[in-house]
Amino acid sequence: MTVAAPQNDIMETNMEAEWSRVLGRLRTEFDDSVFNSWFKPLALVNIEDGCAIMAAPTRFMRNWLESNYADRIRNAWATENALVSDINFIVMTGFTAPAAEDNRPQQAAPSAAVGRSADFPRGSGNTQSLSDSRPVEVKDSEFGAPLDPRFTFESFVVGKSNELAYAAARRVAENEDVHFNPLFLHSGVGLGKTHLMHAIAWANKERFPHRRVVYLSAEQFMYQFISSIRYKDTMSFKQKFRSVDLLMIDDLQFIANKQSTQEEFFHTFNALIDHRRQVIISADRSPTDMEGIEERIRSRLGWGLVADIHPTEYELRLGILQQKANQVPEVEISNQVLEFLARSVTSNIRELEGALNRMIAHATLIGRPITLEMTKEVLQDLLRANVRRVSIDEIQRRVADYFNIRLSDLLSSRRARQVARPRQVAMYLAKQLTAKSLPDIGRQFGGRDHTTVMHAVKRIDQLRLTDSVLEEDIQHLERIFGT
Numbered sequence: 001m002t003v004a005a006p007q008n009d010i011m012e013t014n015m016e017a018e019w020s021r022v023l024g025r026l027r028t029e030f031d032d033s034v035f036n037s038w039f040k041p042l043a044l045v046n047i048e049d050g051c052a053i054m055a056a057p058t059r060f061m062r063n064w065l066e067s068n069y070a071d072r073i074r075n076a077w078a079t080e081n082a083l084v085s086d087i088n089f090i091v092m093t094g095f096t097a098p099a100a101e102d103n104r105p106q107q108a109a110p111s112a113a114v115g116r117s118a119d120f121p122r123g124s125g126n127t128q129s130l131s132d133s134r135p136v137e138v139k140d141s142e143f144g145a146p147l148d149p150r151f152t153f154e155s156f157v158v159g160k161s162n163e164l165a166y167a168a169a170r171r172v173a174e175n176e177d178v179h180f181n182p183l184f185l186h187s188g189v190g191l192g193k194t195h196l197m198h199a200i201a202w203a204n205k206e207r208f209p210h211r212r213v214v215y216l217s218a219e220q221f222m223y224q225f226i227s228s229i230r231y232k233d234t235m236s237f238k239q240k241f242r243s244v245d246l247l248m249i250d251d252l253q254f255i256a257n258k259q260s261t262q263e264e265f266f267h268t269f270n271a272l273i274d275h276r277r278q279v280i281i282s283a284d285r286s287p288t289d290m291e292g293i294e295e296r297i298r299s300r301l302g303w304g305l306v307a308d309i310h311p312t313e314y315e316l317r318l319g320i321l322q323q324k325a326n327q328v329p330e331v332e333i334s335n336q337v338l339e340f341l342a343r344s345v346t347s348n349i350r351e352l353e354g355a356l357n358r359m360i361a362h363a364t365l366i367g368r369p370i371t372l373e374m375t376k377e378v379l380q381d382l383l384r385a386n387v388r389r390v391s392i393d394e395i396q397r398r399v400a401d402y403f404n405i406r407l408s409d410l411l412s413s414r415r416a417r418q419v420a421r422p423r424q425v426a427m428y429l430a431k432q433l434t435a436k437s438l439p440d441i442g443r444q445f446g447g448r449d450h451t452t453v454m455h456a457v458k459r460i461d462q463l464r465l466t467d468s469v470l471e472e473d474i475q476h477l478e479r480i481f482g483t
């Protein structure tokens with residue numbers, strides 16, 4: 001996708017072809033992580049008077065490209081088109097990078113994090129270890145994972161389900177003082193935890209360029225730890241992790257049942273918190289529900305602010321679709337289609353974006369506007385899969401959270417009312433929101449009989465009519481599940 005329309009089709013084809021050859025050259029000159037971080041997100045805008053104009057999605061990125069890669073890009077252009085003697089970068093916020101074969105390559109590839117190259121300007125920030133007064137030479141690039149330039153606060157749409165997490169993220173990003181430590185973000189898959197963490201990194205780095213900001217997944221943390229053991233270099237592993245100002249670890253659930261990584265994580269975490277360095281953690285569940293994680297870690301994870309991103313509500317889904325659709329003005333998508341998608345694809349935002357991208361690709365290929373009928377046909381499989389996609393496991397976790405009881409109590413045989421009623425509510429919701437049979441539901445609730453589930457469903461049905469407080473609770477929970 002080029003951002004501005006060129007004068008005619010032939011020119012467009014030439015420009016496109018040259019641009020992809022320029023990208024091809026850069027791809028061979030740099031390693032994947034540099035290419036994906038800095039060049040892949042660029043779009044070609046136009047070639048005017050011998051100057052190739054490219055758009056970057058953020059100011060930070062534009063500046064970084066100008067100071068670090070301008071010569072290499074200029075050379076690549078000159079090799080492909082002798083008439084191009086200069087280059088220029090402009091900032092266009094909110095557009096999506098072209099030809100993104102893979103939306104989240106960096107997080108998905110654990111090994112990519114080990115010893116990978118630059119995300120942030122080198123040599124900045126504190127190089128002093130906390131546990132040791134000897135200066136250590138540490139480069140952020142040695143352990144941080146690449147950041148996706150599209151994941152910024154500007155491109156994050158805020159709604160009821162994510163407003164707390166968003167506000168907390170902004171507070172952390174915009175301040176050097178530590179207000180709540182750690183910030184713990186949790187949600188089901190594809191609801192924006194990684195997006196928010198990257199946004200914090202970009203914003204914090206832009207506001208306080210001297211700070212050492214490091215983002216990586218728990219998996220990458222583990223690989224680096226293991227490799228430091230293998231190469232008998234645990235001292236420098238400890239030193240580099242303890243020298244950061246802001247450490248973000250994504251998907252912490254990955255280190256469940258991994259004892260030695262947890263041990264190391266525990267010490268890193270404590271050292272940073274003790275020295276008032278900000279720590280941000282994300283996971284797919286709340287600290288108390290992190291099975292396989294040591295109790296001493298779980299309790300510390302809850303010390304600061306725990307912010308939950310709920311499943312999306314209709315308005316947020318529509319807002320996200322409108323924002324994404326605006327980024328491709330050349331493809332016409334009616335409000336009716338966007339509203340239909342927002343109503344139908346409720347599982348998570350990654351799938352919602354995927355649905356829209358498929359429609360855009362389809363419309364571009366067949367050259368016709370997107371209609372509702374076409375949408376239903378093209379997305380048949382996805383729409384079917386989105387019917388009642390809530391899992392019993394998720395219902396149990398949400399209900400336990402909502403009523404402030406432990407998940408293990410919800411699944412236990414305890415009959416105390418403050419546990420038994422939420423359990424009945426969870427069984428009721430499992431029946432309403434999933435396609436599971438009563439015996440299946442019973443099995444997932446600690447091996448109970450199907451008659452117990454049937455009784456719970458009937459009981460809650462009755463109570464909904466007479467107990468207005470319970471009715472409100474259930475309506476709230478239903479909203480959480482996007483129904």
Ligand SMILES: Nc1ncnc2c1ncn2[C@@H]1O[C@H](COP(=O)(O)OP(=O)(O)OP(=O)(O)O)[C@@H](O)[C@H]1O
Nearest residue numbers: 155156157188189190191192193194195320349350
């Ligand atoms: N509020 C939002 N506004 C705009 N885009 C969003 C929002 N929330 C999520 N997205 C988009 O949805 C996709 C999935 O988000 P992300 O990867 O951050 O989810 P996640 O919660 O980290 O998922 P996982 O648990 O799988 O790691 C990304 O492309 C992200 O940009």
